[in-house]
Amino acid sequence: MSPTDCRLLSTDYFSFMTVRVRFAPSPTGYLHIGSARTALFNWLYARARGGKFLLRVEDTDLQRSTEESTRSILEGLAWLGISDYDEEIVFQSRNADEHRAAALRLVREGKAYRDFTPKGERSDANVKQEIAERARTAASEGADHRANPYRDVPLEESERRAEAGEPFAVRLKVSPEGQTRFVDAVYGEQERAHSEIEDLVLLRSGDLSPLYNLSVVVDDIGMGITHVIRGQDHLTNTHKQVLIYEALGATVPTFAHLPLILAPNKAKLSKRKHGEVVSLTTYRDRGFVPAAFRNYLALLGWSPGEENKELMSLEELVGLFSLEGVHRSNAVFNFSDTDPRHWTDQKALWMNAEYIRTMPLEELLPMVRSELESAGLWRAEYEGARAEWFGRTVELIRQRFITLKDFSGQGRAYFADDFxxxxxxxxxxxxxxxxxxxxxxxxxxxxxxxxxxxxxxxxxxxxxxxxxxxxxxxxxxxxxxxxxxxxxxxxxxxxxxxxxxxxxxxxxxxxxxxxx
RNA sequence: GGCGCUAUGGUGUAGUUGGUUAACACGCCGCCCUCUCAAGGCGGAGACCGCGGGUUCGAGCCCCGCUAGCGCUACCA
CATH class of the missing domain: 1.10.10.350 (Arc Repressor Mutant, subunit A)
Known part of the structure; x- marks a missing residue:
């Protein structure tokens, strides 16, 4: 079977039931444009397929999660036009008991086991190197993933030790033989040998708090998610999640991974290194028209094919969107941190100007109003006695503006004498x-x-x-x-x-x- | 280190049974328009389709190898 056949098969598999997708941000900062795009694609897919779009806040990292960033993410989505969640927002932290119960059930069924190995310390500074080094030594010593001494401890003994108060973590018992496979709607057939996957930890030792892979799977099952659309950084870990689905006896959803958005130097776009250009709110604050930025975002890693059409309304986007049109290679977000004129991608800027220049005037007017308001230039008469003048003037000056900020900046003289x-x-x-x-x-x-x-x-x-x-x-x-x-x-x-x-x-x- | 993913002009992409000069958009350059700047119109530079082999009458599209970039590899999410 060719990859193409697999893709068709996988998407048809769930076609008899309602599509249910979710966007699952962790509230540890502002909304990253990559996350915003993921949200957009999920939303577009749900609307295109007449499905449900759900939102789940993954706030299990209590240290880093803040209510403020949850609010900011919600605001960002709303700005993009995504505020119509089909069901109540799910807060993952509230489901911890459920996640724990699922893992413990797996222990009882012999599909997971208690690991009484004392918890090791980990310096979070250079995790990547640590992982590589550990892997290197493990390989040279010929260690295998299934060597855990507690893997085959009889259930009764395990229960006894747990009851006696001995701290333990819960690990999934991954079969040493065979492989996991799934068909990604974007990347095609994926296979990974079990020997490449260690017995992943489901519950932390001590407080038995659930770990990411477990929480995601249990919640996705609970929410009835049929299509998991997320960043490609989750692609290889998906095998672990497939294993959890199978252990839990649940139907594995269709996965669709999205290519990443890279910085001009081809590195992953990050808040630390690239600053405010990666924050969605920056675009709102710097005068982007939501529809324009949304349109631009949709083109990063996706295209409608055929005509290679670029300017698309929301309705057109919904009509044209498909997982088949998603690209497999990462997209570069082109901007310069030294040239203020190129503070963000040129095409995004061009598209915004295009929208400002061509969108229906009555849709633009309220945006100009709020821009003038925040600059202290708004006058009530612009919607009263001078409404006609106001519309005519905006029409006149919009032709050469790039962002909404220009109405109060370059355009100040039209609304005030103190320019x-x-x-x-x-x-x-x-x-x-x-x-x-x-x-x-x-x-x-x-x-x-x-x-x-x-x-x-x-x-x-x-x-x-x-x-x-x-x-x-x-x-x-x-x-x-x-x-x-x-x-x-x-x-x-x-x-x-x-x-x-x-x-x-x-x-x-x-x-x-x-x-x- | 291991595993995986990807590879079309500077950037975003089209190119979906292999078939003439590789298409579009942004950006760049020039001309026209003109009171400036945009917009618009016209034209142009820019890609030996990552590299090397192979299959074929013929490959950007198929196969193999290589390289590079990225991702994952954690009792982070």
Missing amino acids: EYDPAAVAKNLKKDSALRELLPGLAERIEAVAPWTLENTEKALRDFAEEKGVKAGLLINASRTALTGQSVGPSMFEVFDAVGRAAAARRLRAAAELV
Whole structure:
């Protein structure tokens, strides 16, 4: 059977029952964009298949888990448009008793055993090296995974010692022979020899708290999860989980692992090394349109194939999404930590600009409103008496903005008088010609006299004035741009005169004469 | 160390029974438009499809080997 056949078979296996997927973040920090993408793919799959999307907070690491990060993760998901969980949120820590009971049941059934070996200390600093070194020495000494002296202690003796208060851990009794296999919906057929898998610990010695692999499996069984869609970093460990499913006598769900998102240097994206670019909230705070970022995220490790379409609405995403379209190689998230203009992936930035420029105005307006509000630039009349002006102005300036922040930054002059003059713009458009000192107040007068106040008349007034004074219209136009907006770039100048308004325009022209 | 996964221009991807000059998007360069900057239009540079073998009349697509990157390997999640 070819891998392709396996993939079809595996996805068809559960097709008679409702798809149930879950997103299971651990609340130990902000929402990582990789996790956000995992959540998105789960959500998309559920919606595409008419299934259920569940959320499980994996807060078993009490030391590192915080309520604040749970809240932040939920907020992040909501920002992306994912807040419609189909059932109550499950908090994994509350199921510890259940997890423990499952492991103890396995002990009684002889599928797991109590390990009375004293708990070893582990320096959490360089775990990776420690593992490699230990493996190396183990290999050279020819040690085998099944050598635990407590593996075959009779159940009665095990019970007796436990009752006597002797501390123990519980380990799964992995059969020395054979192999585990499963068909990953993305990576295809996966096999791993049992000899490669040690008798994994299910419950810690002492407090008998459940370990990750056990908790995940028991919860997924409890929640009736049919498809486990998660990061590829879990791919090899899945074999261990398959073993637990089998020991527990449960049906193994379909697994679908997602390629990782890497930093430009091909290293795994991490909070420690790469900072705020990996946090979803950064994108919200820096003016991303949720739909734009969601669209971008969907393209990392997935594509609809065929036409290679990129700009997709949520509805289109749901319609096009499939596990078959998920890539197997890791994606590089391209950004620069030295160049502020490339603080995040260029394509993400481009897509955001694209959304800002082309999305329905009425959807953009509320976002501009909240941006102006947080910058202290919002006025109630923008939704009242000046609503028409507001819509027209946003339409005018959105064309060349990249993020929502630009509405209060570069766009400040449209909403306030206390904007800043860009020194480069002043040098280029005002200081360039000293005649402007006289010309600007003159132009202000002409602008004040325009009647009726139309684009055409404003243009005529300016051009006539330029001709009379024997200067190029461009000189006046560019000077006006800096005078009215503080910048050297922007929309067509006569549109700007109109947006800023006659009185403010004249005032700013006169004020700018002082800067010449 | 072991096991696993991956490998198409700088980045994201298309290329799903092997068949002419390897497609699209972002980015980059140039031209047009023009009051600036974007947008838009047009054009361009950039990939011997990781490397080496093989199968075939013919391979990015199939097979083998190698290399590199990444992941996992824990009484972390």
